[in-house]
Amino acid sequence: MNSEKLIAVIIDALEEIKAHDIDIINVAKITSMFEYIIIASADSTRQTKSLANNVQVKVKAAGGSVFSVEGEQTGEWLLVDLGDVIVHIMLPTVREYYNLKALWSGQSESPSNRT
Template sequence: MLSTEEKTQAVVAALEDVKALDISVIDTSKLSPLFDRMVVASAQSTRQTKALASSVVVKLKELGATVYSTEGEDSGEWVLVDLGEVIVHIMQPAVRAYYNLEELWGVQPKLRANSGK
């Protein structure tokens, strides 16, 4: 069974594999009883948003983690992957700017990657 930190690292790696932009990790353990980490990443197209979500799902399943659900693949503007204690939001830049989850949660995220390299 993966720890929260191992799941988070695997999510970030899966996002980096498909060139996600502006990946941030927010520690929500003291803010919500529902999950301990929120990972937010940007994608440049609906195709990339879906590919990023798929990469996260495949990688985490390979590691034995449970993927509880994915939402939003139909539109591809914002896809949520629920891994239990780790929640992943993959968003188009305009959607991400509009909802500004980092500010909504009132935290400064730890940036893991700033570019698609």
């Protein structure tokens, strides 16, 4: 499955369980490990786990592969590795703290500017 189709499946799966603040970042020029990162927010640990599960189910149903899932113990930040696309599902406080969007798009602040 190509990356564009995989992204469409992922976004549908996230929206189905009401994820919000979904960002798609093309990182192909930064790393050769994967092409895209998708970051989504959830309102509770239960929702992060449901979102990660729904992404896995929908990707497998569409013929894609799930390589690994990390973070299921706490549920504050789940990572779903789908090969060319990595999905990060995070609680808003965790997302704000790590600021992956700025990190991967090259717009991160210097550590001395963070509070």
